Amino acid sequence: MGQQQLNVCVVGAGYVGLTTGVCLAYLGHQVTCIDKDREKIDMLLAGRAPIYEPGLEDLLRLANARLKFTTSPEACRHADVIILAVGTPPTPNGNADLSFMEAAAAEVAAQLTGERFQVIVNKSTVPVGTAQRVNLIITTAIASRGGSANFAVASNPEFLREGVAIHDTLYPDRIVIGSASNEAINMLRVMYAPILEQTFAAPKVCPRPERFDLPALVTTDVTSAEMIKYAANAFLAMKISFINEIGGLCEKVGADVTEVARGIGLDKRIGPRFLQAGLGWGGSCFGKDTAALIRTAQEYGYDMPIVSATVSVNRRQRLRAIDKLQETLKVVRGRTIGLLGLAFKPDTDDLRDAPALDIIRVLLEMGARVKVYDPVALENFKIQYPNLAVEPCKNASELSQDCDAVIIVTEWEEFRHLPLAELAEKMTGAKVLIDGRNIIDRQDAEKAGLRYVGFGR
Ligand SMILES: NC(=O)C1=CN([C@@H]2O[C@H](COP(=O)(O)OP(=O)(O)OC[C@H]3O[C@@H](n4cnc5c(N)ncnc54)[C@H](O)[C@@H]3O)[C@@H](O)[C@H]2O)C=CC1
Numbered sequence: 001m002g003q004q005q006l007n008v009c010v011v012g013a014g015y016v017g018l019t020t021g022v023c024l025a026y027l028g029h030q031v032t033c034i035d036k037d038r039e040k041i042d043m044l045l046a047g048r049a050p051i052y053e054p055g056l057e058d059l060l061r062l063a064n065a066r067l068k069f070t071t072s073p074e075a076c077r078h079a080d081v082i083i084l085a086v087g088t089p090p091t092p093n094g095n096a097d098l099s100f101m102e103a104a105a106a107e108v109a110a111q112l113t114g115e116r117f118q119v120i121v122n123k124s125t126v127p128v129g130t131a132q133r134v135n136l137i138i139t140t141a142i143a144s145r146g147g148s149a150n151f152a153v154a155s156n157p158e159f160l161r162e163g164v165a166i167h168d169t170l171y172p173d174r175i176v177i178g179s180a181s182n183e184a185i186n187m188l189r190v191m192y193a194p195i196l197e198q199t200f201a202a203p204k205v206c207p208r209p210e211r212f213d214l215p216a217l218v219t220t221d222v223t224s225a226e227m228i229k230y231a232a233n234a235f236l237a238m239k240i241s242f243i244n245e246i247g248g249l250c251e252k253v254g255a256d257v258t259e260v261a262r263g264i265g266l267d268k269r270i271g272p273r274f275l276q277a278g279l280g281w282g283g284s285c286f287g288k289d290t291a292a293l294i295r296t297a298q299e300y301g302y303d304m305p306i307v308s309a310t311v312s313v314n315r316r317q318r319l320r321a322i323d324k325l326q327e328t329l330k331v332v333r334g335r336t337i338g339l340l341g342l343a344f345k346p347d348t349d350d351l352r353d354a355p356a357l358d359i360i361r362v363l364l365e366m367g368a369r370v371k372v373y374d375p376v377a378l379e380n381f382k383i384q385y386p387n388l389a390v391e392p393c394k395n396a397s398e399l400s401q402d403c404d405a406v407i408i409v410t411e412w413e414e415f416r417h418l419p420l421a422e423l424a425e426k427m428t429g430a431k432v433l434i435d436g437r438n439i440i441d442r443q444d445a446e447k448a449g450l451r452y453v454g455f456g457r
C-alpha cells in the first residue's frame with residue numbers, strides 16, 4: 001500500500017476499541033486488541049464479533065492476518081501506538097468514572113521499556129485533564145521502578161456512531177488529535193494516513209460514499225481535544241432536543257415537525273441531519289457525556305443552561321409516549337401495549353440508556369401488560385433485564401396480537417414496512433399505533449384501520 005506500517009495495541013475491545021482495531025488492521029497496520037474480558041477475546045479468536053455491528057465480522061475476516069487478540073497487556077511493550085478505548089461510564093453524580101482508564105494506564109505503564117518512542121492515545125471520552133492524569137500515572141510508574149520514559153500522551157476522541165461504526169471510522173468528517181508532542185502527532189498522522197488520504201481499497205461491506213471529501217485533520221492541544229468531544233455530543237443531543245421541543249409546539253398549532261425539519265434543514269447553516277423528532281435520544285454516550293459536561297462546569301461554578309435543558313427536554317420526550325397512550329386509551333392499567341424496538345437505535349444490540357427501558361418501567365408500574373420485540377437486541381434484553389416482566393415476541397405480527405396500542409420505539413428498517421393491515425386485524429380496542437420515530441405514513445396506517453399518533457405532527 002506504500003504506507004508505513006505501525007505496530008498498534010488497542011486496550012479495550014468494545015464498540016470503539018474493536019472497530020478501531022479491526023479498521024486499522026484492514027488499513028495495513030499490525031494490531032493487537034487487548035481486553036480483560038476472557039469471553040470476548042475467546043469469541044474474537046474464534047472469528048466472531050462479541051457485539052452486533054454491521055460489517056464488523058466481515059472486516060475481521062479480511063484483516064485477520066494482521067490482527068491479534070489477547071487478555072494480556074504484554075503486547076504493549078512493542079507497540080508504536082497504544083490506544084486506550086476502555087469504558088468511562090457515569091458515576092451517580094454525573095462524573096465520568098475513570099477507574100477503567102486509570103487501571104488501563106497503569107497496566108500499560110508496566111510494559112513501557114523506554115527503548116522506543118511510544119504514543120499513548122486516549123480514545124475514550126474523558127473529561128478535561130484526563131490526558132494529564134494518564135501522563136502522571138505512567139510517569140510515576142516508570143519513575144518508581146527506576147525506568148526511563150520515552151512516551152507521549154495524545155487525546156484522539158472518537159466520533160463513530162453505533163450501527164455505522166465502520167463507515168464512520170473509514171470515512172470520518174475529521175480526525176482530532178490533541179497533544180503537546182509533535183512526535184506523537186506525527187506518529188498518529190502516519191497511523192491515520194490511509195484514512196486521511198483515502199488510499200485504501202474500500203471494502204465491499206462498506207463502500208466509499210459517492211460524494212466524500214477527504215477528512216480534515218485537526219491538531220490541537222489536549223484540553224481542547226477533550227472538550228471537542230463533549231461539545232460535539234452536547235451539540236448533537238441539543239439539536240435533537242431542539243427539534244423535539246419544536247415538535248411539541250407543532251402538535252399544538254397543527255404543524256408537521258417533519259415538514260418543519262425539512263424546511264429548516266435545507267439552510268446550510270442548520271443542516272438536515274439529527275433533526276428527526278420522536279422519542280428522543282438514548283445510548284451510552286449522549287446522556288453520559290451531557291451529564292459529565294454539566295458536572296465539569298459545576299466544578300468551576302459555571303452554569304450550562306442549554307445543556308441542562310437538552311437533558312430535561314429529552315427526559316420529558318420519552319414520557320410523551322405515555323401521555324399519548326393516556327390521551328388515546330384514557331385508562332392504561334390492564335391494557336396490552338406492544339413495544340417495537342428495544343435497542344437505543346437501529347442496527348445495534350446496545351440497550352444502554354434505551355428509551356424503551358424507561359417506557360417499559362412506567363407501563364409496568366401503571367399496571368399494563370407489556371409485549372416486546374426487537375430484531376437483534378431481544379437476547380441482550382433477556383440477559384440484562386430478567387426482572388422486567390414483559391412478554392418477548394418473535395416478530396411484529398406476534399407482538400400485535402391483542403394489543404390495544406403498539407409503540408414504535410426504534411426505527412429499525414423492518415418497522416418501516418410493517419404489515420399494517422395484519423397488525424390492525426390482530427390488535428384490539430382502539431388499535432392505536434404510536435409512531436415514536438415518525439416512520440409510518442399516517443394515511444397508510446389509517447387506511448389499514450389503525451389510529452395513528454405521531455410525534456410533533
Ligand atoms: N459506543 C460508542 O458509540 C462510542 C463510545 N465512545 C467512548 O469510547 C469509550 C469506550 O466505549 P465503548 O466501546 O462503547 O465501551 P465498551 O464497554 O463497549 O468497551 C470497553 C471495553 O474495555 C474493556 N476493558 C476495561 N478495562 C480494561 C483493561 N484495563 N484492560 C483491557 N480491557 C479493558 C472492557 O472489558 C470492554 O470490553 C467510552 O469512553 C465511550 O464514551 C466514543 C465514541 C463512540
Ligand SMILES: O=C(O)[C@H]1O[C@H](OP(=O)(O)OP(=O)(O)OC[C@H]2O[C@@H](n3ccc(=O)[nH]c3=O)[C@H](O)[C@@H]2O)[C@H](O)[C@@H](O)[C@@H]1O
Pocket residue numbers: 125158159160161162163233236240273274275276277278279280281282283284285286344345
Ligand atoms: O460518543 C458517542 O458514543 C457517539 O454518540 C453518538 O452516536 P450513537 O449514540 O452511537 O448514535 P446516534 O446515531 O448519534 O443516535 C443517538 C440517539 O439519538 C437518536 N436520534 C438521532 C438522530 C435524530 O435525528 N434523532 C434522534 O432521536 C437515536 O435514535 C439514538 O437514540 C454520536 O452521533 C457519535 O458521533 C458519538 O461518537
